[in-house]
Amino acid sequence: MPEIASPRGTRDILPADQAAYRWVLDTHSRVAELHAYRPVETPIIEATELFARAVGSDTDIVEKQMFTFDDRGGRSLTLRPEGTAGVTRAALAARLDQELRPLRLHYAGPMFRAERPQAGRQHQFTQLGIECIGERSASVDAEVVEIAWRFFAALGLHGVQLQVNSLGSPEDRARYREALVAYYEPLRDRLCDDCQRRLDTNPLRLLDCKRDAQFAESAPKIAASLSRESTEFFGRVLEILDTAAIPVTLNPRLVRGLDYYTDTVFEIWHETLSGAQNALGGGGRYDGLAALLGFAATPGCGYALGVERTIMVAKELGVAPGAAAGVDVLVASVDPPQAAAAARQARTLRDAGIRTMLDAGERRLDRKLRSADKAGARLAVVVGEDEVRDGNVTVRDLSQHSQQRVPEAELAALTLRILGMQQ
RNA sequence: GUGGCCAUAGCUCAGCUGGUUAGAGUGCCAGGUUGUGGCCCUGGAGGUCGAGGGUUCGAAUCCCUCUGGCCACCCCA
Numbered sequence: 001m002p003e004i005a006s007p008r009g010t011r012d013i014l015p016a017d018q019a020a021y022r023w024v025l026d027t028h029s030r031v032a033e034l035h036a037y038r039p040v041e042t043p044i045i046e047a048t049e050l051f052a053r054a055v056g057s058d059t060d061i062v063e064k065q066m067f068t069f070d071d072r073g074g075r076s077l078t079l080r081p082e083g084t085a086g087v088t089r090a091a092l093a094a095r096l097d098q099e100l101r102p103l104r105l106h107y108a109g110p111m112f113r114a115e116r117p118q119a120g121r122q123h124q125f126t127q128l129g130i131e132c133i134g135e136r137s138a139s140v141d142a143e144v145v146e147i148a149w150r151f152f153a154a155l156g157l158h159g160v161q162l163q164v165n166s167l168g169s170p171e172d173r174a175r176y177r178e179a180l181v182a183y184y185e186p187l188r189d190r191l192c193d194d195c196q197r198r199l200d201t202n203p204l205r206l207l208d209c210k211r212d213a214q215f216a217e218s219a220p221k222i223a224a225s226l227s228r229e230s231t232e233f234f235g236r237v238l239e240i241l242d243t244a245a246i247p248v249t250l251n252p253r254l255v256r257g258l259d260y261y262t263d264t265v266f267e268i269w270h271e272t273l274s275g276a277q278n279a280l281g282g283g284g285r286y287d288g289l290a291a292l293l294g295f296a297a298t299p300g301c302g303y304a305l306g307v308e309r310t311i312m313v314a315k316e317l318g319v320a321p322g323a324a325a326g327v328d329v330l331v332a333s334v335d336p337p338q339a340a341a342a343a344r345q346a347r348t349l350r351d352a353g354i355r356t357m358l359d360a361g362e363r364r365l366d367r368k369l370r371s372a373d374k375a376g377a378r379l380a381v382v383v384g385e386d387e388v389r390d391g392n393v394t395v396r397d398l399s400q401h402s403q404q405r406v407p408e409a410e411l412a413a414l415t416l417r418i419l420g421m422q423q
Numbered sequence: 424g425u426g427g428c429c430a431u432a433g434c435u436c437a438g439c440u441g442g443u444u445a446g447a448g449u450g451c452c453a454g455g456u457u458g459u460g461g462c463c464c465u466g467g468a469g470g471u472c473g474a475g476g477g478u479u480c481g482a483a484u485c486c487c488u489c490u491g492g493c494c495a496c497c498c499c500a
Contacts (some may be wrong), residue, residue, distance in 0.1 A: 113498095119493070121500090364459095
């Protein structure tokens with residue numbers, strides 16, 4: 001019988017990988033909370049309708065990338081492909097925006113998309129992000145971009161590049177859409193199959209088609225379709241970012257894949273990611289989202305970043321932490337009769353808050369010490385016949401090659417002192 | 424979803440044009456040391472050669488299907 005493997009496009013996050021994940025997640029929580037964002041968690045499954053309405057039924061995500069199934073009552077559920085729709089639903093359903101406005105939230109967790117997997121693209125991946133809900137202001141947009149920027153700075157990730165654009169209001173987008181259709185319609189026969197379809201379903205996406213890039217060059221620019229309000233709004237966002245010394249690249253062709261975006265949109269790119277998946281994340285303003293979900297119109301702005309891609313880049317740059325030792329002290333018995341005594345010493349150390357591994361098996365002492373090394377323990381406590389007879393323990397410093405025998409009553413205090421921990 | 428490359432011990436890989444019981448390094452376990460690690464020596468375990476089917480006297484090797492990984496496209500995290 002063949003062994004059971006993890007499903008296609010999924011990965012186990014094994015102990016050796018945990019340090020890097022925690023580093024990224026903890027750093028993000030810290031940076032977000034430094035900006036007064038509070039943590040929130042939402043279900044991994046949501047009503048399919050949530051994403052159909054929020055993300056847009058003509059988007060790739062909803063068209064072909066969702067894991068959707070019926071529950072026993074025949075209701076259609078979907079494994080969340082992104083976080084903003086769920087967080088917005090949760091916040092507005094709980095009326096949190098009526099307690100505090102704007103509402104600042106951060107989150108992290110697994111997301112699911114059924115694309116063909118490859119490096120940096122999995123069926124299940126981890127995303128973290130923030131949402132600022134309830135205020136339309138340039139200052140909020142700049143804050144959101146700045147938090148992303150500061151997050152990567154906190155990780156020591158150099159070389160991130162901010163791509164920024166404005167899509168304007170829904171009306172602006174509609175106008176721009178018309179302009180694009182008017183421009184592309186005469187060219188229809190010369191467009192690729194995908195683009196011919198996009199022309200009818202989602203003309204904005206024509207812009208980032210690589211095959212038809214030649215036409216995009218002279219296509220109408222979105223800036224020309226922006227209302228005065230949106231133009232000024234975007235101008236203020238850029239101004240604040242400039243004041244904050246956050247370098248941005250204006251990219252008029254940047255069109256985010258999700259329908260709910262309005263006005264400011266941005267992506268974060270890194271050159272070390274292979275060309276196809278060069279985005280660490282992206283975000284923007286979504287003033288129309290709440291209404292799409294059936295709530296009172298409520299503006300919002302946020303971003304989402306890929307944890308696995310961030311770790312890939314961090315490893316590439318050599319700034320990711322390696323596997324962390326999971327133990328401080330190994331307590332080893334010498335012969336079987338000392339097993340109980342060794343267990344007692346281990347309990348003493350654990351009561352003092354020291355990560356302690358007990359090895360009271362029947363292996364030879366030298367093998368036990370070898371394991372202690374491998375596990376990354378800094379100290380070994382040897383419990384043999386003599387120690388038990390005299391009420392002592394031998395405390396060996398594995399890096400100093402030195403050891404001392406002390407009364408067992410002093411074990412915890414001595415260990416804490418050597419480890420540099422507070423009593 | 425479309426196209427291409429790939430799949431041999433836990434890991435990194437050998438295995439010539441199909442020919443007996445599939446190898447190495449490393450890791451793991453044990454012995455060398457009546458109780459002291461990172462080195463060394465010796466031995467051992469570990470593979471239905473990704474899975475299933477086919478061709479053949481004979482398949483890790485050739486063919487088909489499936490599964491999975493990688494790459495490109497699409498798009499994004």
